[in-house]
Amino acid sequence: MKISQKGLYALQAMMMLARHHDQGAIRIRDIAYEEVLPEKFLELILLELKNARLVESVRGAKGGYQLRRPPSEIHLSEIIRLIDGPLAPFGDAEQLRSLIDRDLEHRALYQVFLEVRNAAAKILEHTTLADISGENLSKPRKRPRQKKNERASVLPMVVSGNLRKGRE
Amino acid sequence: MKISQKGLYALQAMMMLARHHDQGAIRIRDIAYEEVLPEKFLELILLELKNARLVESVRGAKGGYQLRRPPSEIHLSEIIRLIDGPLAPFGDAEQLRSLIDRDLEHRALYQVFLEVRNAAAKILEHTTLADISGENLSKPRKRPRQKKNERASVLPMVVSGNLRKGRE
């Protein structure tokens, strides 16, 4: 899966809405300004997010956008799938399963593709806006406590020694 | 990371060359025929694989292509990075690390992207052509034995109960 510029904008906008959750509707202009996104393009993205029922709009003067669910119940996978399509590196999961069944010659290759998509899904289907938007101001009633540097579960802290091999 | 049609062709061609490893050079036409790939397009791909020194060519009549290393020493990540670029879902690993350092607002998001890329890298940097090309005829001197259904390490056997949620 490739995340496009548009996909990144969508994620950033959603993070911003998560930060300002329970502050009522936020205007497109304010989101665009705060996140430094092209306003008209953002408008299209929010429209899409609204049609997918991830956000809701308030029309007319004093209108704007807000999340339809609490940040802790919106997974990154939902946003990414909506804007950039399936998580699999090639085709989608269903297609890969079918190829694994039918294309004996390349079965093992598609199996690897499916493994990659499952690894991505595992992460993105378990990470929510609450995990990444730095707004544990709302309901942080889980786990003992953590002074600063919250969301320790999501940030693997340096991710450890990394197989680096030239490019990438 | 998104694997393009071209990337898939490259992987298929390499798998084919792996199967016919130690049989000398194979003509483009034969690869194209056996794998059912557009011949002229495949030619470009092989040229690229040659320039990246993953394969070598024999020119003139009776010429063709062959792997430069044994299949067990060619990782899928090498082919994918060459043809389709970095494994990260957005930018590349280096860029993501830099964004994690510099963009405090979106730090956690980029961290998630990096996790996804690391998960993909872990799989693709550890899977070789030998693992997926079904040619354990060469040097199968590892692990006790396995009658049929070899390469058990690579095929997670159904991948277990899968978080399925509508699309993907």
Added chain:
DNA sequence: ATAAAGCCTACTAAACGAATAGGGTTTCTG
């Protein structure tokens, strides 16, 4: 009434993806 918002469709320029075309160069073989 009017201004402030979101709604929605259309358009565009540039880049990318997937090929195709065709002549050039090298090498085997008779």
Added chain:
DNA sequence: CAGAAACCCTATTCGTTTAGTAGGCTTTAT
């Protein structure tokens, strides 16, 4: 040594996608 058989390499094409921009329409607060 003359073909023919291969790979070599650059250019071109055509359709799609990406990343926007434009602008009028509708709804609502004041």
